[in-house]
Amino acid sequence: MRPKGCMYIFFGVFAAAGLLCGIVSASLVYSRWNVTHNGIETMGTVVDLQYSKSSVAPVVSYMDENGRKRLYESTSYTSTNPPEIGDEITLYYLPENPDKIALEGEGWFNLFPLIFFFPHGGVGFGGIYRLEKKRRLYNWLQQFGKEIQAKQTEVKRGSNKGRSYYTLKCEWLDPYTQQLYNFESDTLSTDPSDSLPVGSPVRVLIDPDNPKRYWVDLSFLDT
Structure with a gap:
């Protein structure tokens, strides 16, 4: 039978969710790339820790190129080799926006949305592809x-x-x-x-x- 419109909606929701996750991940990856390639490299010191259940994210103090002390609160929580107060961390910041930070070693967090992109996108785009293939076959058979x-x-x-x-x-x-x-x-x-x-x-x-x-x-x- 012909593909039903409700199935397009069903697979479209999955495709949209997967596409959104892919866009978010690509945006985060590009943002980090921009900071690490066009920013200034410096050293920061872990001055505090933020906790979320068993995971930890560092609060890092660093000096910008004008000698101004700044704080960066990371949102990348980890329970594997967690940082400790006093640790020194390499970081990058944009001179025109010193609060735009990229910590060394936390880039993999930007790929987290891809965990949802592949299953959701696979179901969504794969389903739409099969529906379209069936629709084209149906239309062709109706004529020829x-x-x-x-x-x-x-x-x-x-x-x-x-x-x-x-x-x-x-x-x-x-x-x-x-x-x-x-x-x-x-x-x-x-x-x-x-x-x-x-x-x-x-x-x-x-x-x-x-x-x-x-x-x-x-x-x-x-x-």
Whole structure:
């Protein structure tokens, strides 16, 4: 069947979330790159620690190029090799914006949004790609497909999160090549067995040159 609009919305939400995480991560990476490549390198001293459960983030004191003492409160918390008061840390700052800081060794925090980018983006963009591929095939078959009559062989029942779904299977014997083809419908929310018992004819559109490209027409069913 044709891809439903609700599925585009479903996968679109995942794609948007993944894209947002990717943009955030790219922005953070670029910002750090700009500071480390165009900024001034200096040494800072850990003067205080901020705690979040078992993780620690340093508060660093440093002098800018004008001899002014500044404080930088890191938002990168870690429980692995946590800093201690008195530690010296290499840092970079922009001369035109001394409060724009990049601490050495904390760049990996900027990649954290990618943890969400790949799974969300993969589900979202992958789903949209499959829907678009199915939509294009459906439109092509509507114009150039060959109509055949297959026979219903089975209705397969499955479930997901407590909800049942059904898939109709049918077969067709090519009268010219004597090759048997098996087709499978898109998932249905209701059991089509009453309307299409085993052996019933089922309209299928196929690519005349490649019957493995097909669409099982169950549009008459109220699904």
